[in-house]
Amino acid sequence: MQTVAFCNPPVILAAACIVGPREGEGPLQGFFDKVLDDMYYGEKTWEKAEQKILEETMRLALQKTSLKTEDIDFMLAGDLTNQIIAANFTARNLAIPFLGLYGACATMYEGLVLGSVLIDGGFARYVLVGASSHYATAERQFRFPTEQGVQKPLSAQQTVTGAGAVVLAARGQGPRITHATVGKVMDFGTGDASDMGAAMAPAAAATLLQHCQDTGRRPDAYDLIVTGDLGLYGRELVIKLLEQREIKLLDNYQDCGVLIFNRDTYAGGSGCACSAVVTCGYILNRINQGEIKNFLGIGTGALLSTCSCLQGESIPGIGHAVAIEAG
Amino acid sequence: MQTVAFCNPPVILAAACIVGPREGEGPLQGFFDKVLDDMYYGEKTWEKAEQKILEETMRLALQKTSLKTEDIDFMLAGDLTNQIIAANFTARNLAIPFLGLYGACATMYEGLVLGSVLIDGGFARYVLVGASSHYATAERQFRFPTEQGVQKPLSAQQTVTGAGAVVLAARGQGPRITHATVGKVMDFGTGDASDMGAAMAPAAAATLLQHCQDTGRRPDAYDLIVTGDLGLYGRELVIKLLEQREIKLLDNYQDCGVLIFNRDTYAGGSGCACSAVVTCGYILNRINQGEIKNFLGIGTGALLSTCSCLQGESIPGIGHAVAIEAG
Known part of the structure; x- marks a missing residue:
């Protein structure tokens, strides 16, 4: 049995997402809260841009509720950068008790699992879950220097630039x-x-x-x-x-x-x-x-x-x- | 309130630890299950050695109970290597549902927190928690190439080579x-x-x-x-x-x-x-x-x-x- 059935299914009170330029040109363009027109997002490095995207997304999810950072019991987050720096620095700036996750590209769902466990188990009223990635930070960390412009096979995938976040709650309206x-x-x-x-x-x-x-x-x-x-x-x-x-x-x-x-x-x-x-x-x-x-x-x-x-x-x-x- | 008080405090059914040669010469030498005499532990690389140490420690903790890997509901683990490879490959070999953590050197305690939440919340009967580090994998990843022999200031610390693991349970004897x-x-x-x-x-x-x-x-x-x-x-x-x-x-x-x-x-x-x-x-x-x-x-x-x-x-x-x- 690898499945947990929640007795008091946690509510997704709000969700937010921000994406990069290419994601904003795709078929789902109408569903994102914000589409960036620049991969640097006003920062000096891609890594700083990714952190800014994650932090802004987490804050945006919170803004869609009436909650403040002080109301959130735990923050669960992770990303693909070594030592999950986007998540760490976001947690520093939000000052919410933080549990860092590494589940590679499954991190958002790992966060939803553990966030639901914290809520359904009665350990938290509100949990903020988020995850981010950035095409350019992933490309140079995992593959080749981005400037090299290495040609890719058709089986290759494009790391999505963006972040998603949800506020989970014990009570309220929502999925x-x-x-x-x-x-x-x-x-x-x-x-x-x-x-x-x-x-x-x-x-x-x-x-x-x-x-x-x-x-x-x-x-x-x-x-x-x-x-x-x-x-x-x-x-x-x-x-x-x-x-x-x-x-x-x-x-x-x-x-x-x-x-x-x-x-x-x-x-x-x-x-x-x-x-x-x-x-x-x-x-x-x-x-x-x-x-x-x-x-x-x-x-x-x-x-x-x-x-x-x-x-x-x-x-x-x-x-x-x-x-x-x-x- | 950042503190959770457990209603049915989870039991530490068993614990295990393996350390490297230098740790085995220290004042706690009598308290470790195994002291290695070689930083490579028979492997070709330090990273493979770290994974072997973590896996063996997790298995050793299990052996001290009457439990098998199939009895364990969840495994929580992490380490310092990029993308927590020691934990990932250990999880692959143990084939236990796995939640990867990154809490830097606090990872073992992050695992104890989340493991206790899973047990006390009624989501699991048994959880296996572990964490590892290796002087040489950390040194070359975070600081200088190990072979360079860079001199260190007195404030520097030596990354511990080894791993610890515990089996948490809803019932039983133990702390x-x-x-x-x-x-x-x-x-x-x-x-x-x-x-x-x-x-x-x-x-x-x-x-x-x-x-x-x-x-x-x-x-x-x-x-x-x-x-x-x-x-x-x-x-x-x-x-x-x-x-x-x-x-x-x-x-x-x-x-x-x-x-x-x-x-x-x-x-x-x-x-x-x-x-x-x-x-x-x-x-x-x-x-x-x-x-x-x-x-x-x-x-x-x-x-x-x-x-x-x-x-x-x-x-x-x-x-x-x-x-x-x-x-």
Whole structure:
């Protein structure tokens, strides 16, 4: 049993998201709170820009409620930069008791799981959860110096620039988190940092199967299932992996990485912000509009490290699922 | 209120720790489960050695109970390597649902906080918590290439090589975690990676004061208070900061970084493993022997990043406190 069913499902009181220029040109452009026209966002470095984006997003989520930073019991956040500096400096500036997370691109969903546990367990009234990524900070940290302009294969994904944040509460109006399925780290031996969808697909499929087994639900119980950032090819792998188990995923299965960009962006989006901004912007909006009643999100993370890759290790993946019901 | 009081205090069913050669020569040598005689531990790289140490420590903690990996509901772990690779690969090999943490050197205590929340909230029966660090992986990642042999100032600390792990349970015999105080990120503007005690002392002092305020306890309510890895000078700063608030810390206040090494090791130990092995080895042993009845541990972390330091940022700190009572 990897799934927790919440007795008093935590409410998503408010959500916010900010994205970069390219994300703002994509098909979901109408769903974001703010679209930046500059990757530096007035800062001297991309890392400082990412921190500013995360902090502003967290503050924006708070502003949508009547709450102040002093009302928030715990902040849970993480990002892709080494030592999660965007989250650390945001936590310093917000001065909320802070628990730092590293779940690679699944960090937002890891935060939703633990935030829900804190609320449902009676340990907190309000929890602020957030995650960020930035194309340029990720690119130079994980791949090549950005200025080098290395050509990419079609299986590559574009790290989403942006941040998402939610305010979770014990009471109030809004969508509710009913279940959380914590994933295991899965490793099918892929080692290509330009094909992260393949690295994460087995973990996403395993978490989805486990969620169905633990809850007795079938995938068609959900109006929409999304994975975090598998991209075009990773999404196809999940469909195939489930077919092997005689489960047919219908049109209700999508991937945030496929949804976010126009089709000229390799295999789609990736990064902590991919599932964060699509969930906080597009999906919660559609839930609040009554267009989606039952939603299952599976945050996916590729546990990529330049250090372990250079030492001959493969890239394992992880997926955490969260079920959300319209309020 | 940053403090959670557990209604059904989680039990520390078992603990394990493994340390490197230098830690094994220190004053606590009799309290560790295993002392390595080689920093590589039979592996080709220090990073692989650290992962092996963490995995073996987690398995050892499990072996001390009658539990198997399948019995464990969640694993919480982290370390200092970029993208917490020691924890990720350990989670892959143990195949336990995994939540990755980054709390710098406070990671073990962050894990104890969240592990206790999962148990006390009724979300898990058994949680495995662990953290590791390795002198050589930390040195080359955060400071200088190890082979360069850069001379260090006396305020520098030695990253502890080793790992600690505990099995937390809802029932059973053993010491119990009664309270947890989640810290805020504090920043007094220090920027010296060779004086981490100064970076963390304000956070440790703030968490201790907050814990006392929230629980109505005074520091002398505890037989022993330890901070995680402030070292000689950081410990003195905490004593001074509390004196300013007219609280006198007595002989019952120690620091894991001061306890672990012989006095020829700069200002003492640091790293995730510092508080982890001193707590899992020395302190839990003394609690189980009846020598300590009430214990308060404050895991401390310096949110150091080479990237943010090179971009002119200071080094903020954090401290998470956990109160443990003899079983």
